[in-house]
Amino acid sequence: MKLRATIWGENVHETTNQNVSDIYPEGMHSQIAKMVGAEGDIETRTATLQQKEHGLTDEVLKNTDVLLWWGHAAHGDVKDEIVERVMRRVWQGMGLIVLHSGHFSKIFKRLMGTPCALKWREAGERERIWVVNPSHPIAKGLPQYFELENEEMYGEPFSVPEPMETVFISWYQGGEVFRSGLTYKRGAGKIFYFQPGHETYPTYYDENIGIVLRNSVRWAFNENATFADPGDAPNVPTGEAPEKIEERGLKLHKDGEAGLR
Numbered sequence: 297m298k299l300r301a302t303i304w305g306e307n308v309h310e311t312t313n314q315n316v317s318d319i320y321p322e323g324m325h326s327q328i329a330k331m332v333g334a335e336g337d338i339e340t341r342t343a344t345l346q347q348k349e350h351g352l353t354d355e356v357l358k359n360t361d362v363l364l365w366w367g368h369a370a371h372g373d374v375k376d377e378i379v380e381r382v383m384r385r386v387w388q389g390m391g392l393i394v395l396h397s398g399h400f401s402k403i404f405k406r407l408m409g410t411p412c413a414l415k416w417r418e419a420g421e422r423e424r425i426w427v428v429n430p431s432h433p434i435a436k437g438l439p440q441y442f443e444l445e446n447e448e449m450y451g452e453p454f455s456v457p458e459p460m461e462t463v464f465i466s467w468y469q470g471g472e473v474f475r476s477g478l479t480y481k482r483g484a485g486k487i488f489y490f491q492p493g494h495e496t497y498p499t500y501y502d503e504n505i506g507i508v509l510r511n512s513v514r515w516a517f518n519e520n521a522t523f524a525d526p527g528d529a530p531n532v533p534t535g536e537a538p539e540k541i542e543e544r545g546l547k548l549h550k551d552g553e554a555g556l557r
């Protein structure tokens with residue numbers, strides 16, 4: 297069985313900035329999808345902001361094992377109901393890979409519960425990505441470190457919750473460092489944040505970046521992701537308890553009541 301990845305792209309810079317469209321003539325999401333699907337074990341589809349329901353219908357999400365998210369200029373245009381839908385699917389067990397400027401996306405901020413802010417500088421600096429967790433599945437096949445000749449600097453402090461695991465730490469030519477590969481779990485869903493991917497550099501053509509993307513999709517896949525509602529909070533009537541019990545004390549709620557929210 298192939299893993300099913302959906303690559304969500306905001307698709308704004310590609311259509312409004314010549315520098316970006318020269319590097320990614322078919323859109324960043326299409327190039328990311330090519331990298332993710334390059335070894336044949338991951339089936340890819342793309343979705344963009346401009347599509348109906350941003351391309352993330354119930355049907356698409358139901359058939360997505362791992363969602364990759366690239367956004368920057370239009371985080372505020374993503375509809376809250378779609379963010380809610382993606383979040384529920386993550387709780388159910390869908391994997392989520394948040395790329396680069398996606399640190400400020402509504403979905404990442406909602407799932408983290410913190411500002412997710414950082415320092416930044418657009419100066420085409422060399423980035424050296426150190427593998428600090430070499431036995432982690434996301435680092436499989438990578439050297440001790442690899443470099444991108446041009447990247448945007450992202451610097452600490454990165455106001456995210458303490459991660460489950462730190463896979464990469466990056467150093468930039470200007471001297472700053474950044475925790476550039478972090479894992480989280482929210483509900484049954486595994487989440488990976490990965491820093492490289494500024495739109496004016498050819499990051500999504502780099503072989504090592506391709507390795508990280510594919511490894512992270514494989515790592516985030518949860519074969520037990522169900523489509524039951526994780527927000528459901530059913531009342532169990534006394535008569536339906538696994539063991540027979542007598543009701544005692546005063547009561548506020550009726551058997552089977554929906555309960556307060």
Ligand code: ZN
Pocket residue numbers: 396397448493494495
């Ligand atoms: Zn950027």
